[in-house]
Amino acid sequence: METRKPALFINDTGNRGRAQKLAVPLLLVTAGFALTFLLDGYHLLQATNIIGFAIAILGLNLLAGYNGQISVGQGAFLAMGGYTCAILMNRLGLPFWLAVPAAGCTSMLLGFLIAIPAIRLELLYLALATFSLAVALPQFAKNKVLAPWTGGVEGQSIQRPQPWSELGLNLDQTIYLYALLTAVVLFWLVHNLVSGRLGRALEAIKDQPLAAExxxxxxxxxxxxxxxxxxxxxxxxxxIGAVATGYISADTYTFFISITLLIGAVIGGFRSILGAVFGAAFIVLVPMYAEKVAHGVAWALFGAATIAMMWLMPDGFAGLCTRLREHVQRLISRSSL
Amino acid sequence: MESFLLQIVSGLAIGGVYASLALALVMIYQTTDLVNFSQGELAMASTYLAWVLIGNGVPYWLSFVITLAISFAVGFFLERVLMRRFQKAPLHSVLIVMIGLMVFINGSIGVVFGYELKDFESPFRWLGGTVRGYMSSHEAGIALVTLTVMTLVFCFFRFTRVGLAMRAAAVNPLSASFVGVDVSVMLSLGWALAAMIGAVSGVLSAPIVYLDPNMMLNIIIYAFAGALLGGITSALGAVVGGLLIGVAENLAGAYLVGTDMKLVFILAVIICILLIKPNGLFGRNVVVRV
Known part of the structure; x- marks a missing residue:
């Protein structure tokens, strides 16, 4: 657990501290916007996927990093979101920008239903239950009763949405830009959430449950x-992932997707908000190149990286950045003396 | 009625596989308070080892023994070299390391051997086609081998000095070290034995589920369920739980939910156990002092 500096010292740096804090997110967002016009279709799709995963991992970070509840079955919510989008867009003809928040809402409903038994479980039991959920998930999706909705074994393609041609964007750019805007809003919301009263309460529950009570x-x-x-x-x-890919099936949401999300969260750093972006980039980009070598290489790398991460820097990539920054600041303050 | 009995008998046989893997899970739980998520993949790797040995002309039972010996050594060194570093780490870090290990083994085996299904010969053909019409010869063989292994494990813990020392180290490491037990070696031995027992489950299940890097994914869920049902603190419970889960799975597949929803059924079982009786059938109440 990192120690927070008392408020006194934060005030000392005044506006400069604030500007510094904003620098990285602003840079990321600007770069993100620029990419809309720099990347071609395929790479833009990957970028959209990264954003989708980043938002998903942010959810996992909130749960595991700030509240100490490990979910190995986060793929269930990913699937819920994907299928909701598919059904709303295909059956009801909802535009994608309405279907995506609706997907969040149905997921939240599922989360609420799962939470009632889950919060009674301790770390290990929660992990066991969610692990089993992740393994059993494709059987739900392939089930004959649900098949009319989920598309069963064959899966279903999702209607291509209308691009925002008034803004001069093609379809890939539209979805990407929408994903980016959604991500900015959600990351900002979560940041505010965890740096306020709620965040302190969550950490208290995680570190000292009895004292918190x-x-x-x-x-x-x-x-x-x-x-x-x-x-x-x-x-x-x-x-977002489902809309961008335009097709989902039971094989989209195997056990591996849940584990991949968890690994992304570990790599980026559980207790970091921007770490989610890095983790998402890792889990999308590494397979892209590693699987060209041989099937399974990405998976082996994921495992090795996870173990190495827990061994060498349990705070993930974000923790490394923080440590580097502190190191540099110490050097600067020493040389200015 | 006939087919009902058939389901129960064949459930008991496959339950033997779950029971041995559940036993392996419980052994590591005793010392770490965690279920080893990589246990199934370790067993899968052992099975590949056996497959390679047999493929190179080593007789089946010799390969079996060599595989167990190497699994034992690998388990021992895994604890020494890797898990030892996380002894003082928070539980969720250790859990993530285990998941990382699982992913790593799965991927590495996939790279080396590929993902296509491989046939794994059953060594029990000599028992004849079926035993009294109720179980296939392989199922009878599973029952035989798991029964032998369980008995050996029981005798080891009950009647040998090392077994006693291991139990002592698990129950109360501090006191155990005061009376001269080398607790750190006992921890490694626990992993070694677990890896060995897991290897038995892998080699025995391979003729049924075929050999591939994901073969243990479903089996480990059944083993989780078995260990939980028996009470995660109890070795006897793991065995009974594993057998019961095997029967329940078979019956549910035949009469209740169909074979394509077996995992969902097991998920429901796991959740019910956790909510209704988290200590399982034989588990002791875990009391935490504040």
Whole structure:
């Protein structure tokens, strides 16, 4: 657990500290917007996928990093989001920009239903239950009863949405830009959420559950709320992924997708918001190149990276950045003395 | 009625596989308070080893013994070299390392051997086609081997000095070290034995589910369910739970949900156990001092 500097010191840096804090996110967002016009269709699709995964991982970070509940079955929410999008767009003809938030909402509902039993479970049991959920998930999607909705074994393609041609964008650019805007809003919301009262309450529950309870923090309610928020985010991520790819099936949401999300969160750093972006880039880009070598290489790399990460820098990539920055700052302050 | 009995008998046989893997899970739980998520993949890797040996003309039972010995050594060194570093880490970090290990083994085996299904010969053809019409010869063989392994494990823990020392190290490491037990070696031995018992389950299930890097994915879920049902703290419970899950799975597949929803059924079983009786059938109440 990192120690926070007392407020006094933060005030000392004044506006400069604030500008510094904003620099990285602003840079990312600007670069993100620029990419809309720089990348071709295929690469833009990958970029959209990265954003979708980043939002999904953000949900996992909220759950695991800030509330200490490990979910190995986050793919369930991704699937819920994806199928909701597919059904709403194919059956009801909803535009994609309405279907994606709706996907978040149905996911949140599922999250609420799962949370009621899940919050009673301790770390290991929650991991076991969600692990089983991840393995059983494709059987739900292939089930004959649900097949009219899910498309069963064959899956279903999703109607291509209308591009925002008034803005001079083609379809790939439209979806990408929409994903980017959604991500900016959600990341900003989550940042505010965890740096306020709620975030402190969550960390108290994670680190000192008993003390938190005696301080009149309603552990149960907070855990359920976090579960719902996490499910919402991952559902939105799943929706974006489904819209971008234009096709989903039971094989989209295998056990491996749940584990991949978890690995992305570990690589980026559980306790970091921007880490989610890095983790998402890792899990999308590494397979793209590694699977060209041989099937399975990406998976082996994922495993090795996860173990190495926990061994060498348990705070993930984001933790490494923080440490580097502190190191540089120390050097600067020493040389200015 | 006939087919009902048939389902139960063949459930008990496959339950033997789940029971041995569940036993492996419980052994590591005793010392780490965690279920080893990579246990199934370790077993899968052992099975590939056996497959390579047999493919190179080594007689089946010799390959079996060599595989167990190497699995034992790998388990031992895995604890020494890797898990030891995370002894003081928070539980969720260890959990993630285990998942990382699982992914790593799965991917590496996939790279080396490919993902296509491979036939794995059953060594029990000599038992004849079916035993009294109820079970296939391989199922009878599974029952035989798992029964033998369970008995050996039981005798090891009950009647040998090392077994006693291992139990002591698991129950109370501090006191155990005061009376001269080398707790750190006992921890490694626990992993070694677990890897070995897991290897048995892998080699026995390969003729049924075929050999491929994902072969243990479903089996480990059944083993989880078995370990939970028996009470995750109890070795006997793991065995009974594994057998029960095998029967329940078979019956549910035949009469209740159909074979394509077996995993969903097991998921429901796991959730029910966790909510209704988290200590399982034989588990002791875990009391945490505040």
């Amino acid at each position: 005696t301080m009149a923090i309603d552990t149960r309610a907070y855990k359920i709320k976090t579960f719902c928020a996490s499910a919402f985010l991952t559902g939105v991520g799943g929706g």
